Amino acid sequence: MRTGVRSGRRRWRRRETALVGAGALVVALGLGGVSYVGRDRVLEQDLYLDTMAVSVSVDASGTVHQELRPVPATTGDDALLPGSRVLRPAADASAAEVTAADAEATAQRDWLAAGTVPGAGTADEDMARDALLDLHVMTADDGAVLAAGSGPWQYAWPRDGAFAAVAFARTGHLDDARRVLAFFQRAQERTGDLEARYLPDGSGSPDGRARQLDGNGWLLWALGEVVDAAPVAQQAGLLDDFASLRHRSEDAARAALQTTGRYAGLPRVSPDYWEKKETKPTLGTAAALLAGLRAAERLEDHAGDTGRSARAGSSAATLAAAIDREFGPDYGRYPGSDRRDAAVAFLLPPFAATADPAVVSALGAAADQMARPAGGLAPGADWHDDGVSWTPETAAVALGAASAGDDDLARRLVDFLATHRTAAGSMSEKVLFDGRPAGTAPLVWSEATTLLVLDALDDEDQLDG
Numbered sequence: 479m480r481t482g483v484r485s486g487r488r489r490w491r492r493r494e495t496a497l498v499g500a501g502a503l504v505v506a507l508g509l510g511g512v513s514y515v516g517r518d519r520v521l522e523q524d525l526y527l528d529t530m531a532v533s534v535s536v537d538a539s540g541t542v543h544q545e546l547r548p549v550p551a552t553t554g555d556d557a558l559l560p561g562s563r564v565l566r567p568a569a570d571a572s573a574a575e576v577t578a579a580d581a582e583a584t585a586q587r588d589w590l591a592a593g594t595v596p597g598a599g600t601a602d603e604d605m606a607r608d609a610l611l612d613l614h615v616m617t618a619d620d621g622a623v624l625a626a627g628s629g630p631w632q633y634a635w636p637r638d639g640a641f642a643a644v645a646f647a648r649t650g651h652l653d654d655a656r657r658v659l660a661f662f663q664r665a666q667e668r669t670g671d672l673e674a675r676y677l678p679d680g681s682g683s684p685d686g687r688a689r690q691l692d693g694n695g696w697l698l699w700a701l702g703e704v705v706d707a708a709p710v711a712q713q714a715g716l717l718d719d720f721a722s723l724r725h726r727s728e729d730a731a732r733a734a735l736q737t738t739g740r741y742a743g744l745p746r747v748s749p750d751y752w753e754k755k756e757t758k759p760t761l762g763t764a765a766a767l768l769a770g771l772r773a774a775e776r777l778e779d780h781a782g783d784t785g786r787s788a789r790a791g792s793s794a795a796t797l798a799a800a801i802d803r804e805f806g807p808d809y810g811r812y813p814g815s816d817r818r819d820a821a822v823a824f825l826l827p828p829f830a831a832t833a834d835p836a837v838v839s840a841l842g843a844a845a846d847q848m849a850r851p852a853g854g855l856a857p858g859a860d861w862h863d864d865g866v867s868w869t870p871e872t873a874a875v876a877l878g879a880a881s882a883g884d885d886d887l888a889r890r891l892v893d894f895l896a897t898h899r900t901a902a903g904s905m906s907e908k909v910l911f912d913g914r915p916a917g918t919a920p921l922v923w924s925e926a927t928t929l930l931v932l933d934a935l936d937d938e939d940q941l942d943g
Contacts, residue, residue, distance in 0.1 A: 484730040494536055501912050517863040520906075523916040524641030525551040528902035530562025530627040530920060531563045532615055534579040542578045546615060548627050559583040561590075561607075589614055593650030596932035597657055605896045606932055608903035609925035610649060617654060621661030621901040622678040626918040632725035633675040637751060637766075640700035641926035644828075647707035648933050650931050655704045656719070662697055663723040663863045671728025672696060674753065688755070691734050692763045694727040695770030699829060702773030705780070711731030714810030717781045728786065731767045732793045740815065750821070751870075752857060758812050761805050765824035768797050772830070795854075801825070809840040811858055818844035820871035823878030828930065833882035841878050845887060848875070851911040855893040865911025869895060873927035888931060895928055932940065 527548040562583035582902040599933035621665035623642045646655040665680040672693035673683040686921035734745040750762030770793035778787035808816035825837045854867025898909045
């Protein structure tokens, strides 16, 4: 069992080029002659690390200790025992440490074998295995899912945890999914409020960052997906075990909807997955809460609480109408805008029961607006024009495309994610304009979402077959 998490903090170098000319930038790489022209500075950021892995040691008393440690950038899987996220023992390791490391590697392989691997038998299998192993080691014993491996990402976000829980449940690791949901049920305020992110022990926020409304939607959606993925005999128990999370999140989501004013029916202003201060409602928050309220309606009906189910359904209908009124037909990031972001995908399956053709069209337009030189996507059309692809938003759009039947777009984006991983097979947060992975790794939200994409593509393949 892991006894602690080591931060592995370092002073990482961050380099950005200067602006050239009047609002335009040209960057050229000597060897390949690759260039990029954009409005903003081109980001030249190092890859912080290749992945995170378990380090095993044995003390003088024979007690085995495990720590989660960073694998330095460009080290690759040579630092790992095959088929695992376990660091190879040092040359001077004791026989006991070698044995303990092998045992942990075997346990990780056994954990993989106990579930399913999306994309099995295809070129995607290797990526899916690596992603599952990353999720496995980044999830602490108490259910806290660390967002990534370095510095300020070593906290538990409700959004990232929700996607990890669904990925666990879809791949046959129901106990892991339950642990993740239980962590947030313990951490959640009685009012239903959720911090933007939590310390790994669940004791609260690491800083003064504003709370976010979307967490209630994500966790309700995740609970609905986990219950659906569970064997029928276990579903009632899950509903009972997570009644507190269900009720508090549902009440908070309903209370967040404005009843008067210009944006009646939409949630009050809150940061969303862009994690910045907002002055207007965003589609990211609205879509997440809609997914959560729709899940709550189903969950409460399943639990036999017709009153709660009706209230959640009524709020979902009010919110859905407000989204169509204020964001449609273009479904931009802000009301009345045609400048889209990745949140368009949150209006499609698996967050909605069916794929609205207008939203599917908007998703394709969003992918065009957000395209970046290496082949991935920016978080939105109005994000910095610095050439950088962001893997979580790329994966989110791929999920919307796969779930809506646009396999060509989904496949193209999945191939981008597969091609631009670190040397250890993990996904970094960013990919620079020339295809180099950059920033922190492994990014759990990206990997969990990609597993859901592969699962959706598997379903499509089965239907085609």
